[in-house]
Amino acid sequence: MSQPLHNSLRLRLIVGSALGVILAVLLAGLFIGYLYRSHTTDRFQTELDHHLGELVALIDFDPQGRPVVRQPLSDPQFNVGRSGLYWQVDGPRGSALSPSLADGLRLIPAADEAWHRGRAGAEEEVLQRSARVLRDGQPLTVTIASAQHLLEEQVDHFRFDLTLSMTVVGLLLLGGAALLVRFGLTPVRRLGEEVDRLRNGEIERLDPHVPAEFEPVVTRFNALLEGQAQLIARARTESGNLAHNLRTPLALITAEAEQLENGGQTQSAAFLLERCRMMQRQIDYHLARAAAAGTRGAGTRTAVAPLLVRIVEAMQRLHADRGIRVVIDLPDGLRLPCDSGDLAEILSNLIDNAFKWARSTITVAGGDDRITISDDGPGIPAAQRALVTNIGIRLDPATPGTGLGLAATADLLRFYDATLTLDDAPQGGLSVTVRF
Structure with missing residues (x-):
């Protein structure tokens, strides 16, 4: 009841119903009281007329x-x-x-x-x-x-009884009006629940089977979602085409730089190769941003366990020489509010980073809208943790990589209003937690 009246449909309906019930009860009480008084007066007059006729018949003279x-x-x-x-x-x-x-x-x-x-x-x-x-x-x-006073006493007694009766009737009507408002707003409540389910990725469209008054809103909202889905698909297609169009000439330039290096022009080749790698990082980074921007708000949830198992198996084959053991501790049916492609990229970057630094064990744990990846590597000093989310920053140049992983992951998560937190792992390495 703390909401302003103009902001709450429920309050407006309840207040309007209450005022209507009170006004109706008052008018009904006044009208019934008037009718009773008129009826009682007529009855008094009829009885007195009878006695008047009786009296005239009994008159005599001394x-x-x-x-x-x-x-x-x-x-x-x-x-x-x-x-x-x-x-x-x-x-x-x-x-x-x-x-x-x-x-x-x-x-x-x-x-x-x-x-x-x-x-x-x-x-x-x-x-x-x-x-x-x-x-x-x-x-x-x-x-x-x-x-x-004989007439007034009868009328007063009736008014007292009428007041009690109309009060009870008014309270019953108010209760009925409140129930009616609650029942009448059920479609609104269900529509809100469906929007929550849509946001959480449980459904893709609102149920069109709604009361006629809400049908235009639901139809237009679903049409908006359909249009958004088409825009997303078009954006991803264009992003893929852009990646192909950029990577092909970039590969040619890289090949040309390698030929220069083989020809003994190492300084020029190194310069070109470094610039090509920078361009490749920028292409990958901005394509990731475009993909994330397209998927944000699509309302999808992705099952984590199957995706995680595939990524871990791929990483173990890629880093087979390291002999890293991966411990997965996830609740059954964990689903995160993220597109499957984006979640695959996020987990791939984080697990790949953990494989590069772990000594023997990586732990993946999850909970409500969060997942944590920990390793037993050297970790990252607290003062340097903010740097690793910058594009191209590598704390150890000797470790393979482009320096894009954590930066691209952090930027990708921003489009989901999610956070990436770096902390000390229990086993002494780095713990990375993603919260959606």
Whole structure:
């Protein structure tokens, strides 16, 4: 939840859903409360209308001509003092009051027969209606009333229950909205996982079977990958052609220099041969850079063990006179995020370098996205380790080589955002660790 709202689709959906749920629950609560109040008011008025008709039927007169009601109404609350249910009959010769109008309470008849809010005395607010009838030649005003608090109490009780119910419903809806957002974003999460698998080399293309909303994105992304693959293939083909076109005339110049050397022009021949070797190193170096630049980001992973076994066997044949023993200690199924051709070049350079310097044993170990090659040779002093990754630098000119190996390897690794670390080996020589 620490991400800014505009940067998180999940947050925006959750916040939007929460606001929608809260607004819907509030509006629904208000509407239901309004409907209940209206229904309860109608019910109160219907019941009072019934009692009004009942009251009119029970009106009689005493000997003095004053209106009286000799029988109680059906609701006993009219007979309980200050119960909240009241009736009153007013005539020209006097009035009749319900027993509930105690302690001097009186109703004030309305001017018409509509429902009104009035008062029973100075304190109690009532919902009342008055009817005008003619009995025995006397005009009478009959008023029926209910205390407003009886209606409000029912409405308040309902509102309390409604608030609890709507709160529970709102929480359930919020939980459902959160689950819906999670479910709805599942394709996004799966797409992210596929991109990770693509980056790690487990797949070559994104799965096109996605929801319709994501199909254009996936289709265009796969088309981009396809175009990138074609560019890589074209770049490698052109690199190979360039290497062939450069190496052929370079070989001719080298052969010519060797003829000069055989002819006794040793100084000129040595100069030409040295320049040819420098050109060859530069060609190999820049071709390696081009190949690495083409493979970076292709999302491939290469199984290390089979490739390593082939390289070690080739190096042991090449250095058969040295009698070097190679110990391989790799976890099962180790795969490194590197193109197979580039990984072969990296391992070949490092193992060849180890064979040149080892006395008896080379150890190759690996782990998560790393591989370490150690030898029991003389090692490299810490102060000189930075130099050996420079092109053409050779600490011992007597040792065969071009001085390109570690430099080309280090530069090749940069295109994979990988690192090459030189350290002291446990057996006393040099330990080279590559981390991807």
